[in-house]
Amino acid sequence: MWPNDRFIKLCGVELPIIQAPMAGSALSDMVIAVSQAGGLGSLACALLSVEQARKELETIRGRTSRPISANFFCHHPPRDDRAREMNWRQRLDAYYIQLQADSNTAIPQSARAPFDEKMCDLVMEFHPEVVSFHFGLPDKNLLLRVKSGGAKILSTATTVDEARWLEDQGCDAIIAQGFEAGGHRGMFLTEDVSTQVGTMALVPQVVDAVKVPVIAAGGIADARGILAAFALGAAAVQIGTAYLHCPEAQISPLYRQALKSTRDNQTAITNVFTGRPARAIVNRFMREVGPMSDVAPEFPLAAAPLAPLRAKSEMAGSADFTPFWSGQAARLGRELSAAELTKQLAAEALANLRLLQTTK
Numbered sequence: 001m002w003p004n005d006r007f008i009k010l011c012g013v014e015l016p017i018i019q020a021p022m023a024g025s026a027l028s029d030m031v032i033a034v035s036q037a038g039g040l041g042s043l044a045c046a047l048l049s050v051e052q053a054r055k056e057l058e059t060i061r062g063r064t065s066r067p068i069s070a071n072f073f074c075h076h077p078p079r080d081d082r083a084r085e086m087n088w089r090q091r092l093d094a095y096y097i098q099l100q101a102d103s104n105t106a107i108p109q110s111a112r113a114p115f116d117e118k119m120c121d122l123v124m125e126f127h128p129e130v131v132s133f134h135f136g137l138p139d140k141n142l143l144l145r146v147k148s149g150g151a152k153i154l155s156t157a158t159t160v161d162e163a164r165w166l167e168d169q170g171c172d173a174i175i176a177q178g179f180e181a182g183g184h185r186g187m188f189l190t191e192d193v194s195t196q197v198g199t200m201a202l203v204p205q206v207v208d209a210v211k212v213p214v215i216a217a218g219g220i221a222d223a224r225g226i227l228a229a230f231a232l233g234a235a236a237v238q239i240g241t242a243y244l245h246c247p248e249a250q251i252s253p254l255y256r257q258a259l260k261s262t263r264d265n266q267t268a269i270t271n272v273f274t275g276r277p278a279r280a281i282v283n284r285f286m287r288e289v290g291p292m293s294d295v296a297p298e299f300p301l302a303a304a305p306l307a308p309l310r311a312k313s314e315m316a317g318s319a320d321f322t323p324f325w326s327g328q329a330a331r332l333g334r335e336l337s338a339a340e341l342t343k344q345l346a347a348e349a350l351a352n353l354r355l356l357q358t359t360k
């Protein structure tokens with residue numbers, strides 16, 4: 001028995017384990033495997049067009065009737081700031097020369113568009129049991145539509161203030177994302193990365209501040225982390241980086257290799273890849289231009305000028321300009337199928353829990 005079953009009951013899942021939405025790295029195969037294993041699989045839609053998201057959701061609904069989550073970014077679109085964009089391009093000039101890259105090369109890219117009417121229509125068509133957001137919440141009308149369709153609403157908080165705000169706006173559960181987490185920080189009421197909070201300190205303070213169930217995220221990669229999250233008052237965990245080791249993760253061999261060898265102190269928070277703070281494995285571009293840069297334009301505008309450099313260096317087998325998003329516990333990951341990982345994490349956490357109870 002789990003010490004806290006509020007999330008399990010809220011979402012109708014067997015296990016209090018959410019496979020984190022991971023834009024660009026996890027699609028239907030991962031979602032299906034985790035949901036079939038009893039956890040909550042999440043489809044990240046931020047980098048997908050409406051048509052791509054429809055295809056993924058059709059595949060998922062065709063292969064599992066278990067609860068799933070669909071996840072969307074809901075940032076404010078960037079302001080027009082030509083001067084800043086010019087500065088960014090100038091900052092990259094030397095790299096273009098060095099790599100003999102052409103800044104006019106058209107590289108197909110996703111828009112990283114915020115949740116909108118069309119994505120909302122898709123949600124109403126497929127009715128994922130859970131809809132989760134990153135960077136706050138969409139506007140009231142869109143949120144009401146999603147809620148009226150019966151989906152439980154989750155969003156990420158990186159501070160107690162953000163958690164309270166999300167609860168006030170009607171979130172059914174809150175993901176407390178600690179500083180250890182891989183990928184983009186969900187922060188939306190603050191831009192100050194230096195005061196972001198670690199999972200150990202954040203989770204109990206959020207638990208004390210809100211009435212809805214709290215989901216711990218950031219640096220959780222094995223049964224010990226899950227147990228700690230429950231001890232801090234969480235009702236579930238959201239795990240990202242550990243799932244990147246699974247064969248279902250759609251990542252390059254270079255990325256997979258890097259995750260295996262990344263040590264605790266080899267990731268950092270950086271804004272140089274997209275314009276928003278996110279945790280990635282430290283590489284040349286982060287070291288030389290960041291990790292935090294005042295010149296990087298607003299999210300997601302930093303990414304496009306980087307794309308030709310990234311393509312050129314990847315062609316040469318290098319990851320100097322590629323973001324390998326990762327949390328601080330990458331090395332705790334195991335190479336198991338997503339279903340096996342989900343089941344093992346749950347079984348080991350429950351076994352450890354029983355052990356703790358009997359040694360009291």
Ligand SMILES: Cc1cc2nc3c(=O)[nH]c(=O)nc-3n(C[C@H](O)[C@H](O)[C@H](O)COP(=O)(O)O)c2cc1C
Pocket residue numbers: 020021022023025044045046071133134156177180181182183184217218219220238239240241242325326327328329
């Ligand atoms: C590769 C990667 C991509 C991510 N993309 C998303 C995303 O699209 N939406 C989202 O809400 N969170 C995203 N996250 C953040 C996760 O939801 C979660 O906060 C994080 O993975 C937890 O920390 P961990 O990686 O240490 O487990 C991403 C994380 C990673 C590692």
